[in-house]
Amino acid sequence: MKMVQKLINNIVKTDAPIVVGLDPTLKFVPQYIQKACFEEYGETLKGAAEAIWQFNKGIIDATYDLIPAVKPQIAMYEQFGVEGVEVFKRTVEYCQSKGLIVIGDIKRGDIGSTSTAYAVGHLGIVKVGSKTYAPFSEDYATVNPYLGTDGVKPFVDVCNEADKGIFVLVKTSNPSSGEFQDRIIDGKPLYEHVADKVNEWGAMSMDGEYSNVGAVVGATYPEQGKILREKMSKTFILVPGYGAQGGKGADLVHFFNKDGLGAIINSSRGIIAAYQNEKYAKFSEQEFADASRAAVLDMKEDIKSAFN
């Protein structure tokens, strides 16, 4: 089965087009977890990484039955060096063991054999002598399009070989995304030109109604989302920017196709740091995972209500 079909199956099964962003920083991790890990491993990169692992595991255990997918942001792991990267890998594996689709938010992009190396490392299989290994083994990866087809095609090839998927950055959720992405070229913004290419790349990896090549379009730009939804009708859209970044359920309706599919909405801080939010003040620090579960249920409700 192709990756986009696996994603759709998980969305249908959980009745939730949402993804939890596993973007841990130490300030989100409860003090009692940090303290225990620092006692065991010292105030070291290893200690920080283990604290993040304990935090992730708590959230995954409390939410995996409600959601189709998670999106670990690798930057939050790389900031703790090799030890952090090891916990990224452990998190990917643990999530997959719980039946979740893992979207590696890695935003890689290079050219030729270098893009192939990223694709192989994160989605594919690398050869070592007579053996093969899947080094990080995410299900999806996010990809930056600035270098053009030379940068993206190697990822598409690996998707086809290994039954994996990618989401290509089209219109990002941040305030300055317009500096380049909104500039007008031949009568339409750059992000629409990127969308045209996503359609081209997507045609190389179709599975039924949808492609394994998806797109990233920020929840903070609902008007652009509507245009891009129509333009990329066979593309699954990963939508960041819901919640903490300001996107609301009502803004999201137009990111979906008429079949109710075609989009998956990410929330990171809003879920994983819910216990620090006034709205979930009834949960103690020790109940951070229960707060995350409550926040997932609220998010599902918010998105559902937008369709009514």
Add this chain to the structure above:
Amino acid sequence: MKMVQKLINNIVKTDAPIVVGLDPTLKFVPQYIQKACFEEYGETLKGAAEAIWQFNKGIIDATYDLIPAVKPQIAMYEQFGVEGVEVFKRTVEYCQSKGLIVIGDIKRGDIGSTSTAYAVGHLGIVKVGSKTYAPFSEDYATVNPYLGTDGVKPFVDVCNEADKGIFVLVKTSNPSSGEFQDRIIDGKPLYEHVADKVNEWGAMSMDGEYSNVGAVVGATYPEQGKILREKMSKTFILVPGYGAQGGKGADLVHFFNKDGLGAIINSSRGIIAAYQNEKYAKFSEQEFADASRAAVLDMKEDIKSAFN
């Protein structure tokens, strides 16, 4: 001392505006090294990573006195998973112990706290309890501009805090770089708009004549290089695409300012896999490092002769 001044000092000392790209793949690593590492560690990711480390060390030991800087391409290490990333870190540290400036070719780019996490992990200092660590500790990193100022500014802030530098992708060396980068916006190509922003970002981190914020412009586009050189007069330009990708010494003159500075030319395969090139056939596999040294000397000569 600021990073760009350290880079200039190294260039002046070695009289060589060049950088060796440490982009190892197993097909470049001599069989006898692979064999020894596989015997010690098995045909594992660890075995592959150690083979790459031995290969790198040989090349560094044979060339460090001739060159100011190296540019390890992190994709080539990530493809071997956590074990590969550990060797990336070891390579950075070893190169710095030899007095080399290390340009981490990581092409990262995200937004806000995520870009800060990348910047901290690769160039800065991360806090764990009461302790601080420099996780990967490169001197420079390459950065992708597609997300705009939100993506780049966190790197500039870390550069200023930690006396480090970045090179922002402006016009990349690959054939399809024109798909987006060459598109005309308000009468000039996108890469010139990115160059305008590089000037803005660069003004936030000046050191004398040059900024710690540099740019990447491919050797394969000498005409664009000439325009971008004039446009970004205070910007150091990292120039990939020399050698294996087709760029020649004579194409490079216009990437430099009249002071003879302002550019640094990268060669990867042409140096590290020189022993596999017919031109250096007199070197055996065991002499791969000597072949790399000969290729560095030839590259220096080729670039020098272009100025006469």
